[in-house]
Amino acid sequence: MAELYLYVMGAESGAGKSTVCLGILGQLLSDGYAPSELAYIKPMTQCTDRQAVTIFCKQQTIEHRDAALIFRKGFTRDFIDGLTPDSTELKKQILQKISDVGANKKIVLIDGIGDPATGSIIGVSNASLAKAFSARVIFVSRPGLGAAIDNTVLCVSFINSHGIDSVGLIINKLPLDDVAQTKAYLSKRLADLLPASTVLGAITDDFQLDKKLTAEAVNQRFSTYVKSRVLLDWMGLEPGISKLSKPMAAILGLNF
DSSP: OOSEEEEEEESSTTSSHHHHHHHHHHHHHHTTOOGGGEEEEOOEESOOSOOHHHHHHHHHTOEEEOOSEEOOTTHHHHHHTTOSOOHHHHHHHHHHHHHHHHTTOSEEEEEOOSSTTTTGGGTOOHHHHHHHTTOEEEEEOOSSSHHHHHHHHHHHHHHHTTTOOOEEEEEEEEOGGGHHHHHHHHHHHHHHHOTTOEEEEEEETTOOOOTTOOHHHHHHHHHTTSOHHHHHHHHTOOOOTTOOOSOGGGSOOOOO
16 A cells, blocks of 8 residues: 555535646655656546546656546436445445555545545545545635635535544635735634644636646646645655755656
């Protein structure tokens, strides 16, 4: 098994989970972790299109796996009708695939589907998978203020109900013209409502990781919003033993 599992969950589909995973991978490479020490997997999905994060992993030789479960149209109805493997078997298959990709790795990034409760209908939610691996959890929030706080409290409370207390929060898609004030209000109120959680950073609504970016650019752009040292400290990690002395540009970039 890997030394550390990091599960990235979000408020909903399209919250920015995969983009955050890509940013974290770029940071870890910059912090001295070798590609062979890292792994990435999105164990459940509804989308079979190639994602930027999987392309990044391929280019950087970071081990990654296809989803163990694809929620195709009609799958949940078939599950209820008893036409698919049961919850125990489905969870076993998913856990095995995560275990396989994490073999002999230091850090495995697990990219969630939908919100933390997604998958509950088949007995395999994001939160239950995170609990199975004693994973650290990052939650990517909705934009806004009131709605963002309400939804974050709801989702993090569900995660907490699985015995996962310390959740890292990334506030996403904040309006560029009001980012400082909105972040301050969100951070202040979330500290009161979710004292065991930690705000790791805030990302503006103009942020994107273009497919043509190199690993160096991924790290530099993401670190503008989520500081590497803050993330490493929260995960209880030190920079990799192969901390780079050469320019980050020497690491393979994305070529399209």
